[in-house]
Amino acid sequence: MSTPQVVVHRDKELMARAAAARLITKIVDAQAARGVASVVLTGGRNGNGLLAALAESPARDAVDWSRLDLWWGDERFLPEGDPERNVTQARTALLDAVPVDPRRVHPMPAAGAAYGSDADAAAAAYAGELAASAGPEDHGDVPTFDVLLLGVGPDTHVASLFPEHPGVRETERTVVGVHGAPKPPPTRISLTLPAIRAAREVWLLAAGEDKAGAVAVALSAPGEVQAPASGARGRARTLWLLDRAAAVKLPPQLYPPASA
Ligand SMILES: O=C1O[C@H](COP(=O)(O)O)[C@@H](O)[C@H](O)[C@H]1O
Secondary structure, eight states: OOOEEEEEESSHHHHHHHHHHHHHHHHHHHHHHHSOEEEEEOOHHHHHHHHHHHHHOGGGGGSOGGGEEEEESEEEOOBTTOTTSHHHHHHHHTGGGSOOOGGGBOOOOOBBTTTBTOHHHHHHHHHHHHHHHOOTTSSSSSOOOSEEEEEOOTTSOBTTBOTTSGGGGOSSOSEEEEOSOSSSSSOEEEEOHHHHTTSSEEEEEEOSGGGHHHHHHHTTOOOTTTOGGGGOOOSSEEEEEEEHHHHTTSOGGGSOGGGO
16 A cells, blocks of 8 residues: 655645646546546545536546546435435536546446435445456456545545444445444445555545644544544555645645645
8 A cells, every 4th residue: 555645735726726637647647558547536525626627627628538437435325316416516517518428437326216225235236336347457346446536524534434433444345335424414325445445546635724633633644443534545646635724734744845
């Protein structure tokens, strides 16, 4: 697993634009190297800010959207089309504006329809979809995602893995149903830390002073059960993309001052 690197941008708008530019380059490079790229999307303010910045970037046309697999790190277990679902927000921010191949877009299941209110069954189905996409070159039952994006909550949660909750302790399953989440809605679906750690690169996004405490705690090497963000690492790279407000409690030796 890789050691976290920290990049600090002036403010959240610049952070979103820089992260979007970085993601475009990463997708184009992966498509050149392997034909297809895969990205795991996150919900939340910073994840959607990145997608909106990507939608506005003229360089978005450098991406071959038909050769991009999109997965989700977590989902709020709500009915299809609910405005609070992460996939609904991603469609509004970006996906409705670019020619993605619908067969390569893999939202987590919604409540109702096939799974009713059974988030555990929906999580198992998504685990099956991931396993079916993993090849012999991958590490276990998930594809080796090129980039996995994560927002960081003020309590250090990532995806829907909350401190001290059962999901963050999971070591076998790749996807779990989450019950009684401290942030609404209480029922969710989430990738687990083992699935997150299958990614080549994990990028954690945090902006604003309400995230400063979480960033400082997660980067001070606590246990991942207490601070889930600290356990989110990529095989090749772990990148924390911050704005100055979110970095304010970090010791300066953790990042080069020139990057801020
Ligand atoms: O509920 C969620 O929250 C986290 C963090 O969101 P933020 O708005 O505080 O950045 C997000 O990453 C996750 O996908 C989402 O379901």
